[in-house]
Amino acid sequence: MRLDIEGVTVEVAGARLVDDIQLTVGSGAFVGLVGPNGSGKSTLLRCVYRALRPSGGVVRLDGDDVHAMAPQATARVLAALPQESSAEFDFTVAEVVAMGRLPHRDRTAASDREICTAAMDRTGVAHLADRGFLALSGGEKQRVLIARALAQQPRVLVLDEPTNHLDIAHQLDVLSLVRGSGLTVLAALHDLNLAAAHCDVLYVIAEGRVVASGPPHDVLQPALLADVFGVRAHPVRHPETGATQLLFDLLPAK
Amino acid sequence: MPSLVLGLGILLLVSLVCGVGLGAAGIGWGDVLRLLWAGVTGGTIDARDVAAYAIVWEIRLPRVVLGAVVGAGLAAVGVAVQAMVRNALADPFVLGISSGAAVGANAVILLGAFAGLGVWALSLSAFGSALAATALVYAVARSAHGLTPLRLILTGTALAYGFEAVTTVMVFGAARGEAARSAMMWLLGSLGGGTWAQVPLAAVTVAAGWVWLRWRAEALNALAMGDETSAALGVQPARLRRELFVVTAAVTGTVVAVSGAIGFVGLMVPHVVRMLVGADHRRVLAVAPLAGAVLLVWADLLSRLLLAPAELPVGVITAVVGVPAFLLLMRRGGYAFGGR
Numbered sequence: 001m002r003l004d005i006e007g008v009t010v011e012v013a014g015a016r017l018v019d020d021i022q023l024t025v026g027s028g029a030f031v032g033l034v035g036p037n038g039s040g041k042s043t044l045l046r047c048v049y050r051a052l053r054p055s056g057g058v059v060r061l062d063g064d065d066v067h068a069m070a071p072q073a074t075a076r077v078l079a080a081l082p083q084e085s086s087a088e089f090d091f092t093v094a095e096v097v098a099m100g101r102l103p104h105r106d107r108t109a110a111s112d113r114e115i116c117t118a119a120m121d122r123t124g125v126a127h128l129a130d131r132g133f134l135a136l137s138g139g140e141k142q143r144v145l146i147a148r149a150l151a152q153q154p155r156v157l158v159l160d161e162p163t164n165h166l167d168i169a170h171q172l173d174v175l176s177l178v179r180g181s182g183l184t185v186l187a188a189l190h191d192l193n194l195a196a197a198h199c200d201v202l203y204v205i206a207e208g209r210v211v212a213s214g215p216p217h218d219v220l221q222p223a224l225l226a227d228v229f230g231v232r233a234h235p236v237r238h239p240e241t242g243a244t245q246l247l248f249d250l251l252p253a254k
Numbered sequence: 255m256p257s258l259v260l261g262l263g264i265l266l267l268v269s270l271v272c273g274v275g276l277g278a279a280g281i282g283w284g285d286v287l288r289l290l291w292a293g294v295t296g297g298t299i300d301a302r303d304v305a306a307y308a309i310v311w312e313i314r315l316p317r318v319v320l321g322a323v324v325g326a327g328l329a330a331v332g333v334a335v336q337a338m339v340r341n342a343l344a345d346p347f348v349l350g351i352s353s354g355a356a357v358g359a360n361a362v363i364l365l366g367a368f369a370g371l372g373v374w375a376l377s378l379s380a381f382g383s384a385l386a387a388t389a390l391v392y393a394v395a396r397s398a399h400g401l402t403p404l405r406l407i408l409t410g411t412a413l414a415y416g417f418e419a420v421t422t423v424m425v426f427g428a429a430r431g432e433a434a435r436s437a438m439m440w441l442l443g444s445l446g447g448g449t450w451a452q453v454p455l456a457a458v459t460v461a462a463g464w465v466w467l468r469w470r471a472e473a474l475n476a477l478a479m480g481d482e483t484s485a486a487l488g489v490q491p492a493r494l495r496r497e498l499f500v501v502t503a504a505v506t507g508t509v510v511a512v513s514g515a516i517g518f519v520g521l522m523v524p525h526v527v528r529m530l531v532g533a534d535h536r537r538v539l540a541v542a543p544l545a546g547a548v549l550l551v552w553a554d555l556l557s558r559l560l561l562a563p564a565e566l567p568v569g570v571i572t573a574v575v576g577v578p579a580f581l582l583l584m585r586r587g588g589y590a591f592g593g594r
Contacts (some may be wrong), residue, residue, distance in 0.1 A: 011261070025412075049482075051481065068360050071485075072488035073488075073489030074488060076488070079486065081486075082483055083482070084480040087479050089342070092534075095534045099476055099479065099483075102472050102475075152487070
């Protein structure tokens with residue numbers, strides 16, 4: 001399923017957090033959203049998974065305006081991992097995953113259980129099913145939340161910094177899980193090297209606008225990175241995968 | 255799970271019968287059961303049983319049934335409020351509803367307001383002022399982002415202090431000592447004034463609220479995970495919170511109008527039930543109202559037996575019985591909330 005963001009603008013109290021953004025995620029593609037803190041990445045994603053209604057523009061799934069659909073209809077084709085993951089009550093892992101079935105109709109307890117078990121198997125958390133979600137490690141929590149998203153049986157997955165607070169092994173693990181799902185993915189990512197290694201297309205956002213887009217090695221140029229992130233970057237080739245990787249230091253003082 | 259619900263249902267029935275069977279006027283168990291049966295089936299009774307029949311059917315039974323309804327309502331609303339404001343410390347009274355109701359009730363008890371309404375003055379005034387308080391909390395707490403949990407809690411708590419100040423002024427200003435005592439009784443909660451006339455409205459409101467909450471149980475699960483998550487699952491958090499607010503206000507207002515502010519049930523029963531069946535609202539909402547009903551029937555029974563013929567405020571009993579039970583369960587371990 002194809003995701004189109006057409007001229008989306010978000011204004012809050014007179015400030016433009018997102019300014020006329022055009023973005024396309026082709027069916028089955030993995031598109032990364034990078035940009036400094038406060039550039040509007042999360043705000044844009046919130047418009048996609050309907051936590052926020054944009055002040056202008058439309059978000060389309062295969063041409064249909066997301067905000068004109070019934071909320072549950074959107075949730076049947078689009079799943080999201082927001083940044084928050086703080087439950088007040090201690091749900092078990094199985095219960096958290098089962099929440100993914102909520103938007104679906106015509107479901108039975110048996111079919112739900114089957115789908116949730118399959119989702120937990122895919123992310124390797126089946127053995128945690130009866131554990132409390134609050135007691136899990138960061139990496140385990142993220143795997144559980146991905147299982148919940150898979151249990152939603154979506155065709156599009158929206159991720160807001162899914163690798164936050166994870167150690168390097170878990171960062172790679174989470175992104176390859178997502179990559180392997182075969183879904184259309186739009187993910188905000190902090191780590192430019194992770195983004196370069198995993199995404200088909202990158203959009204660079206600064207101050208609510210798209211300032212560059214394209215394949216990672218075209219986009220992540222030293223001049224742009226100096227401009228947007230305020231760092232000096234040295235692109236190098238990964239000796240095994242050939243992907244562009246970046247080494248950073250501070251810009252020399254002017 | 256179904257066996258727990260069934261067990262609690264049977265326990266509730268037994269508790270209701272015990273509540274009717276035990277009391278200051280020593281009526282034998284055989285007589286109690288016979289009179290109950292006669293009332294249910296429309297049988298005849300002896301002329302010498304008329305007094306006992308009146309005690310069983312007109313004094314004890316409505317009070318016991320009302321206790322079950324109020325307990326169920328407080329427990330259900332406790333679950334709803336904790337999910338609505340996403341805070342394990344919330345109870346039905348955190349939104350200022352009970353303090354608002356107390357203002358109306360005490361205006362009747364102490365100042366003789368609405369005397370024209372006769373026996374209905376107390377309930378109607380309490381319910382009316384509960385709704386007014388609710389509307390005020392809603393209006394103040396509302397913001398561009400809808401009803402956010404923290405704003406709701408802070409607004410409710412702040413306004414509750416204001417309402418309590420008004421009540422206190424009325425109690426201090428009251429000339430009659432006995433009136434102040436009954437105002438106190440009302441603040442702590444009591445089922446002493448229970449009559450059949452109060453049962454239908456309270457029962458229907460509590461039942462309707464319970465059914466609605468149970469129907470939305472999965473959405474409550476999503477809401478408990480956070481507003482962003484629930485939006486991603488197709489549940490609009492702002493809208494659900496508005497609906498919850500209305501249901502909570504209606505049930506709490508109705509319950510408080512007939513029984514005053516009975517504490518502890520709405521705070522602790524949801525937690526105790528979560529310790530037993532987990533956090534999933536589908537199970538919690540199936541069990542909590544039954545548990546709340548059983549707890550309150552017994553608490554009320556003890557409140558009128560322990561110092562008979564004097565009555566303790568039922569809130570004292572719920573605390574004395576409930577607090578140790580709760581601490582014991584919590585110490586047993588394995589129960590986490592609010593990020594441990």
